[in-house]
Amino acid sequence: MPNTAELRSWGARGTAGVSFAATLEFAAVTVHLGGRVVLDQFSLRLEPGEIVCLLGESGSGKSTALRVAAGIQPVHAGALLINGQTMSAPGANVSPDKRGIGLMFQDFALFPHLTVLQNVLFGLRRLGRTAALSQARAALHRVGLGAREADYPHMLSGGQQQRLALARSVAPRPAVLLLDEPFSSLDARLRETVREETLAVLRETHATSLIVTHDPEEAMVMGDRVALLRHGRIAQIGTAAEIYRHPVDLSAARFFSPLSEIDSIAVNGHAPTPLGAVPTPGLPDGAAVTIAIRPTGGADLSTTGPGTPGRLVAKRDAIGVDICEVKVDGIEAPLVLRQPARTDIAVGQDVFVKLNREHVLVFGRD
Numbered sequence: 001m002p003n004t005a006e007l008r009s010w011g012a013r014g015t016a017g018v019s020f021a022a023t024l025e026f027a028a029v030t031v032h033l034g035g036r037v038v039l040d041q042f043s044l045r046l047e048p049g050e051i052v053c054l055l056g057e058s059g060s061g062k063s064t065a066l067r068v069a070a071g072i073q074p075v076h077a078g079a080l081l082i083n084g085q086t087m088s089a090p091g092a093n094v095s096p097d098k099r100g101i102g103l104m105f106q107d108f109a110l111f112p113h114l115t116v117l118q119n120v121l122f123g124l125r126r127l128g129r130t131a132a133l134s135q136a137r138a139a140l141h142r143v144g145l146g147a148r149e150a151d152y153p154h155m156l157s158g159g160q161q162q163r164l165a166l167a168r169s170v171a172p173r174p175a176v177l178l179l180d181e182p183f184s185s186l187d188a189r190l191r192e193t194v195r196e197e198t199l200a201v202l203r204e205t206h207a208t209s210l211i212v213t214h215d216p217e218e219a220m221v222m223g224d225r226v227a228l229l230r231h232g233r234i235a236q237i238g239t240a241a242e243i244y245r246h247p248v249d250l251s252a253a254r255f256f257s258p259l260s261e262i263d264s265i266a267v268n269g270h271a272p273t274p275l276g277a278v279p280t281p282g283l284p285d286g287a288a289v290t291i292a293i294r295p296t297g298g299a300d301l302s303t304t305g306p307g308t309p310g311r312l313v314a315k316r317d318a319i320g321v322d323i324c325e326v327k328v329d330g331i332e333a334p335l336v337l338r339q340p341a342r343t344d345i346a347v348g349q350d351v352f353v354k355l356n357r358e359h360v361l362v363f364g365r366d
């Protein structure tokens with residue numbers, strides 16, 4: 001929970017229409033677009049103050065879900081509720097400005113002809129001038145733009161524009177904040193810093209936040225929970241660690257990292273592979289299985305063994321770690337393994353691969 005001083009510095013919640021942190025619930029929401037089912041009985045409930053990241057392939061329905069929550073996409077079945085109140089249902093739609101939500105889009109949607117301060121004041125029109133000014137300035141100060149209030153958006157860097165967009169969306173203290181790919185227009189280095197700052201602001205304001213992203217790392221860093229969307233439905237939901245360690249199927253596993261995959265058949269509770277037998281709990285004898293090895297943690301390399309012999313066929317330096325490709329007899333594609341950087345292993349050299357069985361993923365195949 002944010003402390004009282006933090007809450008005070010953010011001003012009163014509710015200038016966007018709601019007076020406390022809210023639940024946000026999609027209840028079996030279905031949306032058709034262009035003759036296709038884009039959301040298919042989509043259900044998801046966010047608790048007050050929770051940050052959930054919606055992750056999924058392009059076209060899986062992430063932005064549509066956000067648009068439903070925002071009230072700019074009607075639903076064809078099911079309902080969208082905020083704090084238990086129906087906001088969207090077939091034939092019924094509470095308008096976006098009456099929902100107590102804040103929005104932040106990837107292009108930041110700043111008003112180019114308004115100053116930094118006027119951009120933030122825009123969302124505070126319902127407050128008196130004095131209260132609005134103090135709330136806008138507090139938000140700008142919080143994101144480090146206190147000295148830039150008279151500038152125009154084009155005078156700000158990309159990171160500063162993102163911070164301004166954040167200040168504008170949180171200044172009215174919305175109960176629910178909807179963020180659509182909020183960092184995608186920033187370069188990789190800046191993205192990491194801005195992401196941390198944004199997360200801190202979301203925590204302080206205690207807004208219930210739904211963040212759309214297609215970047216698994218971003219989802220894992222930001223979300224209290226991550227929901228993996230596929231064909232308009234949730235394929236899996238859980239903490240980042242749960243989804244990473246126990247993906248529901250091979251395609252969920254592939255989403256979070258590249259994998260080295262080995263096909264096998266379960267026999268007596270184990271699947272034989274060139275790297276040794278892997279336990280196949282719960283899978284019947286004769287079941288076709290895929291053993292998936294993540295680059296990080298799935299296997300270790302050494303020059304002396306123990307392990308299965310292989311040959312290092314490629315090595316790339318990735319700042320502090322090596323990305324090694326190892327050819328092992330009986331496995332078609334080279335294994336891709338991230339290892340601590342070391343100089344004693346060179347391309348062309350014989351090595352040994354030792355599986356970390358507890359980190360290896362096992363999936364049945366149809």
Ligand SMILES: Nc1ncnc2c1ncn2[C@@H]1O[C@H](COP(=O)(O)OP(=O)(O)OP(=O)(O)O)[C@@H](O)[C@H]1O
Nearest residue numbers: 033034038056057058059060061062063064065214
């Ligand atoms: N107005 C529309 N008319 C017809 N089809 C649409 C419309 N808007 C979206 N779609 C389709 O709905 C599907 C889901 O779109 P949506 O934008 O929600 O996906 P997304 O997961 O956010 O994808 P991305 O990561 O590419 O933004 C896509 O196949 C898209 O082509």
